[in-house]
Amino acid sequence: MPIDGLATQLRKGVIEYCVLAMLKEMPRYGGEVIQMLRARGELVVSEGTIYPLLSRMRSEGLVETEWRDTPGGAPRRYYRLSRSGQKAVAQFRDEWFRFRDSVDNIFRNGARQ
Amino acid sequence: MTATHAAQLVDEYLQRLEREMTDLSPDSRNEIIDEIRRHIAEERGGLTDESDATLMNLLERLGDPADIAAEARGSKKPRTSVATTRRFGTLEVLALILLVAAWPVGAILLWVSKTWTTREKLLGTLLPPGGYPGVLLIMSTFHWITAASEAGPAWVDVTVGAVLFTISLVALIAPVGMIVYLATRLRAR
Known part of the structure; x- marks a missing residue:
């Protein structure tokens, strides 16, 4: 597998949960989520893909939306975590830490076992 | 700008x-x-x-x-x-029509198409052999058999007649049945 294909595959599996996790503290609008992802480096290549992702998460009931006015600007659609979205984040968190520990363990100690 | x-x-x-x-x-x-x-x-x-x-x-x-x-x-x-869904195209529809109407051409198209499995292609080619042209060819030999059986006792004549009638019936339905089967395999894709 080419190495950039590998990065794409890895991103695909986690990006949805990263976005959900970003909505945990407070509702955010799409552009805000994108800025946060951008500030955290390599998580997203095509920023526009966050919008269909949010739309899909809404139809799956993981997030809810509401329009909010912005002073001196156009209204923004804010995304808020639903109850099932909160559950999904918690589940992913547990799963991720286990998964990450296993992979770390193999890469750090694998050769010595 | x-x-x-x-x-x-x-x-x-x-x-x-x-x-x-x-x-x-x-x-x-x-x-x-x-x-x-x-x-x-x-x-x-x-x-x-x-x-x-x-x-x-x-x-x-x-x-x-x-x-x-x-x-x-x-x-x-x-x-x-x-x-x-688009794999089911003109080629497949044409293959099914020609399989009954113009058997050799239909059979070739059946094998050209990538949609059916080899097993389905074999069934489609051999059951019945030759489509309607083949069936009619086989049925055209029946009058020799009936003519021969008339020479024997009456019960032989009746039995042969009944058997040939059944074969003809099956042979006439078989090509259509096979087309229906192959078409449903297409839809299952």
């Missing part, structure tokens, strides 16, 4: 996005396009001086409209599903 040129670049991008998403439901298509249009407007508002380069950079960061459309389809509806 003139304002019209900027608007043109943005419009072109949004139009490409719309074209890439024609297979999606109007609701989600409109929602995504609306959000991306707002995103572009907001990001442009934040640019201190807008040039071709900064605007292109903004659109480039958003990404290829095809990638955005692919994400909108999600893992459940990959684009290939459109292609799989």
Whole structure:
């Protein structure tokens, strides 16, 4: 597998949960989520893909939306975590830490076992 | 850069996005396009001086409209599903028609098509052998048999007649039955 294909595959599996996790503290609008992802480096290549992702998460009931006015600007659609979205984040968190520990363990100690 | 040129670049991008998403439901298509249009407007508002380069950079960061459309389809509806339904094409329909009407041609088309499995192709070719032309050829030999059986006792004549009648009936239904079977295999794809 080419190495950039590998990065794409890895991103695909986690990006949805990263976005959900970003909505945990407070509702955010799409552009805000994108800025946060951008500030955290390599998580997203095509920023526009966050919008269909949010739309899909809404139809799956993981997030809810509401329009909010912005002073001196156009209204923004804010995304808020639903109850099932909160559950999904918690589940992913547990799963991720286990998964990450296993992979770390193999890469750090694998050769010595 | 003139304002019209900027608007043109943005419009072109949004139009490409719309074209890439024609297979999606109007609701989600409109929602995504609306959000991306707002995103572009907001990001442009934040640019201190807008040039071709900064605007292109903004659109480039958003990404290829095809990638955005692919994400909108999600893992459940990959684009290939459109292609799989299209595998059932003119070739397959023609193969089924000619299999009954013009057997050798129909059989060749059956084997040319990549849609059926080898087992289905074998069944389609051999059951019945030769389609209707083959069936009619076989049935044309029946009068020799009936003529021969008339020479024997009456019960032989009756039995042979009944057996040949049954064979003819099955032989006449078989090609149509096989076409129906092959067609349902197509729909199962």
